[in-house]
Amino acid sequence: MGKNINGRGTIFWDEKNRRYGVQVTDNGRRRTFRYKLKEGETKTSGKEKAMELLDEIRRKQKKDVGLTQSKMPLREYLQVWLTRIRPSIRENTYKDYVSLVNVHLIPRLGDYRLDKLNADHISEAWGKMIEDEKSASLIEHCHVRLSKALEDAKARKLIDFNPVNDVKKPSKSKRQMTPLDSVPELQTYLDENGQKQTRWV
Numbered sequence: 198m199g200k201n202i203n204g205r206g207t208i209f210w211d212e213k214n215r216r217y218g219v220q221v222t223d224n225g226r227r228r229t230f231r232y233k234l235k236e237g238e239t240k241t242s243g244k245e246k247a248m249e250l251l252d253e254i255r256r257k258q259k260k261d262v263g264l265t266q267s268k269m270p271l272r273e274y275l276q277v278w279l280t281r282i283r284p285s286i287r288e289n290t291y292k293d294y295v296s297l298v299n300v301h302l303i304p305r306l307g308d309y310r311l312d313k314l315n316a317d318h319i320s321e322a323w324g325k326m327i328e329d330e331k332s333a334s335l336i337e338h339c340h341v342r343l344s345k346a347l348e349d350a351k352a353r354k355l356i357d358f359n360p361v362n363d364v365k366k367p368s369k370s371k372r373q374m375t376p377l378d379s380v381p382e383l384q385t386y387l388d389e390n391g392q393k394q395t396r397w398v
Contacts, residue, residue, distance in 0.1 A: 206251050210240065217247035221254055225280070230254065267355045271314055272307030274355075278346045294342060301326070301339050312356055316363035319343070323367060336367040 206221040216233035234243045305322040344361035
């Protein structure tokens with residue numbers, strides 16, 4: 198069992214991996230950080246290091262810096278970002294963001310580490326979306342939302358720069374409008390193209 202240090206968090210010993218775990222609550226989620234003993238280091242001295250880690254975490258929380266680690270996968274960070282922005286946007290907008298993130302951003306970019314994501318990765322993702330015949334409008338939405346999420350990461354000092362800034366923003370293409378002269382022609386068009394979706398598909 199772990200020991201709760203004055204209600205500030207929990208420190209526990211992992212015998213199998215010879216390391217201490219530090220658990221705290223951040224943005225409503227239980228987070229675990231780890232301190233592994235160095236060669237020749239005793240459990241006692243290691244515990245002191247773990248307590249120092251806990252103190253550092255609590256200082257960051259008081260400054261509202263956040264505990265998200267820059268080495269975490271982008272998929273994890275995007276979920277943290279969605280949690281952070283939810284109180285400031287409308288519920289329908291939030292649901293659209295969740296759909297966009299889960300359907301398009303995470304499958305294409307989610308495995309990259311937050312601190313390793315670069316402009317080439319993003320450009321390649323947009324290129325594959327074009328190959329998959331996704332609309333320019335959808336790709337632009339992905340570009341804008343990812344940029345906002347990474348600007349948030351930059352503001353929280355998790356990354357030094359926003360790689361989206363080095364990627365050309367996709368432009369919406371203007372579709373050529375062909376007049377439909379009859380109701381049957383309109384029905385045929387709808388049958389072939391389907392109805393407008395309310396989520397990002």
